[in-house]
Amino acid sequence: MGGGVKVTDENLRVYIGYNMKRAFNVIQADLNTALKPLGLRMITFSALAIIVGNPGLRPSDLASALSIERANLVMILSELEDEGLLSRSRSATDRRAQSLSATAAGLALYHKARKAVCAHDDRMIAAMDADELKSLRKALQQIEELTRDPAQHHTG
Amino acid sequence: MGGGVKVTDENLRVYIGYNMKRAFNVIQADLNTALKPLGLRMITFSALAIIVGNPGLRPSDLASALSIERANLVMILSELEDEGLLSRSRSATDRRAQSLSATAAGLALYHKARKAVCAHDDRMIAAMDADELKSLRKALQQIEELTRDPAQHHTG
DNA sequence: TATTGTTATACTCTATAACTATA
DNA sequence: TATAGTTATAGAGTATAACAATA
Numbered sequence: 001m002g003g004g005v006k007v008t009d010e011n012l013r014v015y016i017g018y019n020m021k022r023a024f025n026v027i028q029a030d031l032n033t034a035l036k037p038l039g040l041r042m043i044t045f046s047a048l049a050i051i052v053g054n055p056g057l058r059p060s061d062l063a064s065a066l067s068i069e070r071a072n073l074v075m076i077l078s079e080l081e082d083e084g085l086l087s088r089s090r091s092a093t094d095r096r097a098q099s100l101s102a103t104a105a106g107l108a109l110y111h112k113a114r115k116a117v118c119a120h121d122d123r124m125i126a127a128m129d130a131d132e133l134k135s136l137r138k139a140l141q142q143i144e145e146l147t148r149d150p151a152q153h154h155t156g
Numbered sequence: 157m158g159g160g161v162k163v164t165d166e167n168l169r170v171y172i173g174y175n176m177k178r179a180f181n182v183i184q185a186d187l188n189t190a191l192k193p194l195g196l197r198m199i200t201f202s203a204l205a206i207i208v209g210n211p212g213l214r215p216s217d218l219a220s221a222l223s224i225e226r227a228n229l230v231m232i233l234s235e236l237e238d239e240g241l242l243s244r245s246r247s248a249t250d251r252r253a254q255s256l257s258a259t260a261a262g263l264a265l266y267h268k269a270r271k272a273v274c275a276h277d278d279r280m281i282a283a284m285d286a287d288e289l290k291s292l293r294k295a296l297q298q299i300e301e302l303t304r305d306p307a308q309h310h311t312g
Numbered sequence: 313t314a315t316t317g318t319t320a321t322a323c324t325c326t327a328t329a330a331c332t333a334t335a
Numbered sequence: 336t337a338t339a340g341t342t343a344t345a346g347a348g349t350a351t352a353a354c355a356a357t358a
Contacts, residue, residue, distance in 0.1 A: 016277050016292070017183040018202050022223045023299040024180045025326085027173040030302070032347095043348085046174050060316060067178045072349065074318060096316040096357045121172050127298040128291075135284075135291035136172070142283045143179040146186070181349085199325085216339060228326065230341060252334045252339040 027124060034120050038113050039083060043068075045113050047076055048085060048102065052110045055101045058091065062100065067144075085109055183280060190276050194269050195239060199224075201269050203232055204241060204258065208266045211257045214247065218256065223300075241265055 031042050040048070043066070050065050051057065063073045077100070080086035085106030091097040102110065125133055187198050196204070199222070206221050207213065219229045233256070236242035241262030247253040258266065281289055 016280055017180070017187055017198060018222075019293065019296040019300070020176065020180045020183060021198075023296040024173070024176045025223065026299055026302060027176060029326090031173055041347090042173060042177075058316080066174075067181065068348085069350065070317070071319080071351080091316095094316080094358075098317075123302065124172055124299055125295075128295055132291045132295055135288045136295040137175065139281075139284055139288060139292040140175040140179040143182055143280055144175070146182060146279065185349090197324090214339075224325085225327065226340070227328080227342080247339095250335075250339080254340070 030124075031117065031120050034116050035113060038109060038116065040109070040113055044076055044080055045110075045117060047073070048080060048106060048110050049114070051086065051100050052102045052107060056099045058097045059100065060097065080106070186280075187273065187276050190272050191269060194265060194272065196265070196269055200232055200236060201266075201273060203229070204236060204262060204266050205270070207242065207256050208258050208263060212255045214253045215256065216253070236262070 028042055035041060035045055046066060047062060050062055054061075059073055059077060060070055063070045066073070077086060077088065081088055084103055087101050087103055088098045089101075091099045125136075128136065184198055191197060191201055202222060203218060206218055210217075215229055215233060216226055219226045222229070233242060233244065237244055240259055243257050243259055244254045245257075247255045281292075284292065
């Protein structure tokens, strides 16, 4: 791992989660640095991207798509709204809900940020071939889906 | 992704980092739940595992192995020490440094926790074959190593 | 009753600067 | 001067409970 510390195969065996934590940490820190000049963070960019691709969706559904709690999405949306990137309006069909859509400024910033994020992604996966990238995506999806399969969850 | 939200391939294209975040989140929450009855967390287990495998190592090297800052390791080690799992002593060769080793109780708890963590890991990678697992490990390592290669870092 | 958006709160993880004691 | 351990602090991310408005 680092610092000349010997890590046996036996120890390494159990470190899938920790390897993932470290890899994600690299990605998060690096991507946030790339997005900072645009006034975005990883989470705000992700929210904006999904809203752009799904105009009119509700905060509840967006939270689900982002795998975060509704409560934690509120300030993220307020942040985007305060910057004039996002418009929140009442849903026509359900007065409890809101309808989210990107403003012209939000759409423009999204396209600009998307270039930076794509360039960043290219660096992250630069050393992988197509099969490896496919495996990575599949593995990540499979792990995510364990949450939705109670039979394989917390049973060991 | 979730909640019936349409995510186009074009949007998905930039989400390696966010997929990883969500996958790691599943792993972290799940593993912490599994370790809680043993009085451990993911990070404390990882620290204990590396100490068991590398008796006498210094906190500085452990922090490097765990990819966390020395400052953030202090309380983790104090926590393990307070629970009688770990012993901190002065290094014989460098009086600034400490020498870390697991106590008998620490070793016993490690072996117990390791079983739980291995079982957990098995569930996480249950749906992957050997090649996919190899690809996943390789991909995670490659991403981690980007931090140590300034030439490919923050240049886009 | 249940759901939507919201507020408030607490806990963890992370990053940084500064201190002390040693080297 | 540089390094090891430490303290303190600030910022994100996350989880939970509770509330008003609406269904």
